[in-house]
């Protein structure tokens with residue numbers, strides 16, 4: 431028996447891709463089977479945990495490490511922790527993967543053009559006009575994961591489709607049981623166990639960008655409207 435039934439489901443992706451929506455869907459279903467669930471939403475917990483921190487690469491990395499630390503504390507105490515967090519830098523996410531353990535990375539992907547069209551919060555408009563400087567995916571690169579456990583394409587897959595892939599991965603990794611998933615999905619899902627050796631814990635070495643690791647600077651978006659200001663270290667808006 432593992433020493434905890436907790437795990438961390440880390441959803442990374444640009445702002446507006448659907449991380450929070452998918453996390454809320456998963457959280458509700460985990461509660462349905464009696465799981466203790468915490469969602470660490472960077473927007474909500476930010477005021478408490480990183481009040482005053484700005485938007486430089488270093489500060490963003492600190493934020494992601496802090497969220498990772500809290501996730502680790504909760505997950506080792508049987509909590510299913512959901513983390514919808516842009517977390518743009520691959521090296522920091524991999525650092526968290528190593529320290530947190532029982533970690534499942536979900537890359538929520540969506541073309542930048544679609545994000546700009548959706549723009550449910552108006553942040554892309556502000557980023558493109560330069561009102562929000564250093565915006566990830568517009569004026570700052572987003573580094574996509576190379577081999578996440580799950581990739582969800584939120585422009586072509588529904589929330590339910592994305593969640594089904596996530597549940598399958600949780601079953602394969604042994605973090606959820608087929609009984610729990612039968613209650614949630616109404617179907618008998620079969621596990622394709624991931625051998626312990628094949629589980630992704632990357633060695634602690636500096637990241638070299640390789641195939642598929644190219645950062646996404648949203649070049650088209652940047653061409654659409656060049657922001658008027660690129661001030662570093664500005665406060666998060």
Ligand SMILES: Nc1ncnc2c1ncn2[C@@H]1O[C@H](COP(=O)(O)OS(=O)(=O)O)[C@@H](OP(=O)(O)O)[C@H]1O
Nearest residue numbers: 444445446472473476514515516564565566666667
């Ligand atoms: N500069 C920059 N670049 C990219 N994304 C940014 C930036 N500033 C804020 N955000 C994202 O906006 C989401 C909500 O932000 P909030 O204003 O509620 O809070 S906060 O900025 O996290 O403090 C939240 O994203 P989601 O978690 O995807 O909703 C923030 O990460």
Ligand SMILES: Nc1ncnc2c1ncn2[C@@H]1O[C@H](COP(=O)(O)OP(=O)(O)O)[C@@H](O)[C@H]1O
Nearest residue numbers: 445446447448449450451514550584587588589
């Ligand atoms: N397949 C999908 N998965 C998730 N969200 C989607 C999808 N299709 C459209 N959306 C919409 O996109 C928006 C994503 O917002 P949100 O979940 O807050 O994103 P994020 O947390 O990544 O910033 C929501 O309005 C949601 O309804």
